[in-house]
Amino acid sequence: MPDSMKPRDAGDAHEATLGERLAARGVSRRAFLKFASALASMMALPPSMGLVMAQAMAQAKRPSVLWFPFQECTGCTESITRSHTPTIEGMIFDMISLDYHETLMAAAGHQSEAAREQAMKDNAGKYLLLVDGSVATGLDGAYSTIGGQTNLSWLTEAAKGAAAIIAVGTCASFGGIPKANPNPTGARAVSDVIKDKPIVNIPGCPPIPVVLTGVLAHFLTFGSLPELDALGRPKAFFGDTIHDRCYRRPFYDQGLFAKTFDDEGARNGWCLYELGCKGPVTYNACATVKWNAGTSFPIQSGHGCLGCSEPDFWDKGSFYKALPVGQWGSAATLGGAAAVGVAVGAAAAYAARRRQDKIAKGD
Amino acid sequence: MSGLKDIAVTVIGASADQPGSDPSGNASAILHEIADLLERLASDGSQGMIDLRAMPLTSGDRAQLEEVLAAGAVRVAIDAAGPTEVVETVYPGVWWTRHHNESGETVAEFIEVTVCPEILKSHIEDVREGGAQLRRVLVPDASDANESDD
Numbered sequence: 356m357p358d359s360m361k362p363r364d365a366g367d368a369h370e371a372t373l374g375e376r377l378a379a380r381g382v383s384r385r386a387f388l389k390f391a392s393a394l395a396s397m398m399a400l401p402p403s404m405g406l407v408m409a410q411a412m413a414q415a416k417r418p419s420v421l422w423f424p425f426q427e428c429t430g431c432t433e434s435i436t437r438s439h440t441p442t443i444e445g446m447i448f449d450m451i452s453l454d455y456h457e458t459l460m461a462a463a464g465h466q467s468e469a470a471r472e473q474a475m476k477d478n479a480g481k482y483l484l485l486v487d488g489s490v491a492t493g494l495d496g497a498y499s500t501i502g503g504q505t506n507l508s509w510l511t512e513a514a515k516g517a518a519a520i521i522a523v524g525t526c527a528s529f530g531g532i533p534k535a536n537p538n539p540t541g542a543r544a545v546s547d548v549i550k551d552k553p554i555v556n557i558p559g560c561p562p563i564p565v566v567l568t569g570v571l572a573h574f575l576t577f578g579s580l581p582e583l584d585a586l587g588r589p590k591a592f593f594g595d596t597i598h599d600r601c602y603r604r605p606f607y608d609q610g611l612f613a614k615t616f617d618d619e620g621a622r623n624g625w626c627l628y629e630l631g632c633k634g635p636v637t638y639n640a641c642a643t644v645k646w647n648a649g650t651s652f653p654i655q656s657g658h659g660c661l662g663c664s665e666p667d668f669w670d671k672g673s674f675y676k677a678l679p680v681g682q683w684g685s686a687a688t689l690g691g692a693a694a695v696g697v698a699v700g701a702a703a704a705y706a707a708r709r710r711q712d713k714i715a716k717g718d
Numbered sequence: 719m720s721g722l723k724d725i726a727v728t729v730i731g732a733s734a735d736q737p738g739s740d741p742s743g744n745a746s747a748i749l750h751e752i753a754d755l756l757e758r759l760a761s762d763g764s765q766g767m768i769d770l771r772a773m774p775l776t777s778g779d780r781a782q783l784e785e786v787l788a789a790g791a792v793r794v795a796i797d798a799a800g801p802t803e804v805v806e807t808v809y810p811g812v813w814w815t816r817h818h819n820e821s822g823e824t825v826a827e828f829i830e831v832t833v834c835p836e837i838l839k840s841h842i843e844d845v846r847e848g849g850a851q852l853r854r855v856l857v858p859d860a861s862d863a864n865e866s867d868d
Contacts, residue, residue: 384841386798389817393826402767402828406836649823
């Protein structure tokens with residue numbers, strides 16, 4: 356059983372600070388400062404916050420974390436656990452005491468349920484509750500059960516003692532694919548069920564691992580959750596659209612678009628807007644953080660963004676049709692989003708809006 | 719069907735006439751900010767830091783930054799959770815720090831305006847532990863004593 360899965364004993368090892376734990380594992384404070392600096396950079400905090408975060412986190416105790424899997428595919432867990440140490444996001448498992456996670460824990464059956472109940476009791480009011488997957492609410496939650504209990508009852512019971520809830524992935528954040536029409540299980544987001552606890556949504560199918568690390572680091576550093584947008588997403592990672600930070604953005608600004616996946620424009624790496632890219636209306640950090648150890652992200656691989664971190668992305672029409680006006684917002688809001696990112700002149704932004712209107716109208 | 723070699727593939731940013739390689743103006747803005755930060759450092763000692771990943775930089779922007787902020791007298795290699803290189807530019811007090819992970823991926827990149835970047839300094843806790851370790855090394859070796867007893 357990994358150390359992080361051991362039942363918590365009062366006192367002893369859990370009293371060690373994060374800094375002491377890392378030092379014991381041979382992670383120098385210089386390495387930790389580097390980790391914190393990189394994290395502060397990714398969270399768009401002032402660069403000087405790296406030092407502040409390093410100092411605060413080194414003194415922090417690891418919080419108890421319970422991770423509940425509901426209507427999910429385990430892709431979120433795959434995303435988080437495929438981050439190998441010593442990458443930044445890999446540090447997440449040093450930062451928490453993961454007291455319940457079905458996929459990762461050695462215990463099974465009644466033992467695992469006993470561990471969950473014990474952790475909830477020992478850390479009442481203090482633990483972080485992580486949820487991946489949507490919550491089945493149809494037939495009183497009977498569509499999805501664990502150990503004979505519904506996900507719905509687990510969530511409502513565990514939420515009572517949670518300091519905060521983190522919805523990991525689009526399904527927990529917004530209902531995701533289980534909620535897609537016709538939504539046979541009555542799938543709902545965590546925030547549709549729980550109304551009296553702070554909830555952070557980290558959408559994405561799957562979510563970007565370092566976002567979870569960043570939220571936890573913020574919690575450890577400041578004792579609070581990071582600033583959230585209207586959809587409960589951390590602004591540090593969801594403040595810009597994919598389009599705002601896309602390396603293909605200069606082509607968009609110049610009106611250079613791929614018209615098919617094998618034309619000259621596609622070969623030249625031009626903007627994929629007309630091929631259905633949802634980058635202009637999708638808030639996420641893929642274009643900057645990227646995937647697979649920073650190798651690439653969908654647009655870099657030649658495919659438009661699907662908008663997987665946005666609510667109801669599955670039911671918003673074809674992935675291969677240019678953004679229609681109305682369904683994802685008006686061309687004015689698209690243009691507004693477009694104007695935020697790269698420093699382009701007002702004339703260029705106006706031209707971009709006109710272009711988007713024309714494309715949306717099929718001109 | 720044409721062969722693969724007949725398909726014209728253009729690597730973005732590879733040639734100077736690609737849109738992504740034109741300076742966007744961001745490099746000039748950064749350089750002016752550095753000049754301001756240097757004046758502050760000289761007048762009251764206040765430090766400054768610019769996160770180069772916090773704004774979009776074209777390859778032209780990077781070329782401009784690297785040309786102006788050429789390497790100066792100090793270049794430091796740090797091995798901590800992957801390599802980090804810290805270079806003082808030709809402008810004393812302006813340091814270019816690049817953090818990489820063990821895969822070589824750049825995880826953070828800063829311009830620091832300071833007399834000495836924080837990452838170069840020894841942490842007092844590490845100093846304390848290192849000092850205790852050295853004392854243990856200098857104490858007449860307990861294991862030798864044990865061996866002589868045998």
